[in-house]
Structures are given as C-alpha cells and as structure tokens.
Amino acid sequence: AQKVTQAQTEISVVEKEDVTLDCVYETRDTTYYLFWYKQPPSGELVFLIRRNSFDEQNEISGRYSWNFQKSTSSFNFTITASQVVDSAVYFCALSGRAAGNKLTFGGGTRVLVKP
Amino acid sequence: DVKVTQSSRYLVKRTGEKVFLECVQDMDHENMFWYRQDPGLGLRLIYFSYDVKMKEKGDIPEGYSVSREKKERFSLILESASTNQTSMYLCASSADRGLTDTQYFGPGTRLTVL
Numbered sequence: 001a002q003k004v005t006q007a008q009t010e011i012s013v014v015e016k017e018d019v020t021l022d023c024v025y026e027t028r029d030t031t032y033y034l035f036w037y038k039q040p041p042s043g044e045l046v047f048l049i050r051r052n053s054f055d056e057q058n059e060i061s062g063r064y065s066w067n068f069q070k071s072t073s074s075f076n077f078t079i080t081a082s083q084v085v086d087s088a089v090y091f092c093a094l095s096g097r098a099a100g101n102k103l104t105f106g107g108g109t110r111v112l113v114k115p
Numbered sequence: 116d117v118k119v120t121q122s123s124r125y126l127v128k129r130t131g132e133k134v135f136l137e138c139v140q141d142m143d144h145e146n147m148f149w150y151r152q153d154p155g156l157g158l159r160l161i162y163f164s165y166d167v168k169m170k171e172k173g174d175i176p177e178g179y180s181v182s183r184e185k186k187e188r189f190s191l192i193l194e195s196a197s198t199n200q201t202s203m204y205l206c207a208s209s210a211d212r213g214l215t216d217t218q219y220f221g222p223g224t225r226l227t228v229l
Contacts, residue, residue, distance in 0.1 A: 004157075006157075009155065035217070037220075042222065043124075043203070043222050043223040043225075044220055044221065044222040044223065045158075045205065045207075045220035046220075047217055047218075047219065050217055091157060091158065093158075095216065101216070102160055102163070102173070103158075103160070103218060105157035105158040105159075106157055107155050107156060107157045108155075108157050
C-alpha cells in the first residue's frame with residue numbers, strides 16, 4: 001500500500017512571505033513518482049511538477065521550489081515571496097507499481113495569502 | 116494544451132435519481148479517471164479506464180458505475196443517488212499507462228444530493 005500525508009491542513013501568510021508545504025509519503029516501491037498539483041478556487045487541478053524516485057535534485061521554477069529527500073520520504077514544496085494568486089489548495093500525490101500505478105493523493109493543504 | 120471538460124459545474128439532484136456525469140478529453144489520451152474530492156480526504160479514485168469499453172474499480176466504487184463507449188468520453192453513473200454522494204467529482208485523463216503518467220484534470224462537478 002502507499003500513503004501520502006500532508007500534515008498541514010491550512011496555512012495563512014501575508015503577501016511576500018515564504019511558505020513551505022510538507023509532504024511525507026510511504027511506499028514499498030523502489031521506483032515511484034511524486035507530483036504536486038494546485039487547485040485554485042475555480043476547482044480545476046493544475047499540474048505543477050513530477051519527480052521520479054531516482055532524481056533527488058532540488059528543482060526550482062520561478063517562485064516555486066521542491067525539496068525531495070528520500071531518506072525522510074519527504075517531498076516538500078516552497079513558494080517564495082508569496083502572492084495573493086497563490087491562494088489555493090495544494091495536493092501532493094504518489095504513483096507506484098504497488099498500487100497499480102494509480103495516483104494516491106494527500107489530504108491537501110489550503111494556502112491563504114493575505115494582501 | 117490538454118483539455119478535459121465536464122458537462123456541468125454544479126448539479127442538484129434528489130435522492131434516488133439516476134445521475135450522469137460526463138467527461139470529455141480532446142488529447143487522444145488512453146486513460147481516464149473519475150475521483151471524488153471531500154474535505155480532509157483529498158481525492159479518492161472511483162473508477163478508471165485504460166481503453167474503450169474497459170473499466171476497473173478504484174478505491175471507492177460502491178454506488179457508482181462507468182461507461183466508456185468512445186475513447187474521448189468517460190461517464191460516471193450514480194444509479195440511485197444518495198445524500199452521502201454529495202461531493203466534488205473530478206475527471207482526469209493521461210496519455211499512457213506507465214508510472215510517468217501525468218494526469219490532467221477537468222474543472223470538476225459539484226454535486227448536491229437532497
């Protein structure tokens with residue numbers, strides 16, 4: 001079985017603050033993929049990033065960065081200099097062979113950025 | 116750009132009604148998925164399909180069925196809607212069956228069963 005835990009249910013920050021979203025996962029697979037999605041108030045999940053289990057390099061895309069640490073089974077996501085448009089629910093997800101390649105989602109973290 | 120559309124954004128039905136939720140993707144994707152989203156539970160997989168006329172149960176299939184007669188269209192059916200099926204329903208599609216799949220989502224249908 002595989003499991004994804006997002007311990008933070010809601011985070012509130014003031015614009016321009018940095019915010020880090022935690023994601024911890026469990027899997028018995030050695031090969032797996034991790035994902036982050038953003039769900040703005042409109043409802044549609046927007047794909048942000050996919051990372052495979054063999055690539056532990058951190059990734060940066062604009063104000064977004066991701067820290068993958070296999071040793072702690074974590075795939076954390078940081079928004080630097082947050083903006084109001086970053087207000088959304090963010091989901092971490094895991095895909096592995098043990099679960100038939102299906103995506104397992106965490107419970108989501110709601111980020112509220114106040115002006 | 117991948118485009119996944121769902122027939123309704125909001126739907127209100129009565130207990131016992133038969134409900135159809137439609138999903139269409141325009142990228143010739145092989146795989147299609149139906150999820151429901153509830154607060155604190157994230158997304159849970161109801162059914163998925165890897166090919167036309169093929170379907171497989173997800174984690175919570177009870178009370179639902181699906182139909183995939185054409186590659187681009189995947190329907191979710193609630194045979195007799197109940198109040199505990201009030202939820203947000205999200206459809207997704209992906210190109211191939213491998214682990215590298217990225218699923219692309221539609222805007223969701225918020226269903227209320229009275």
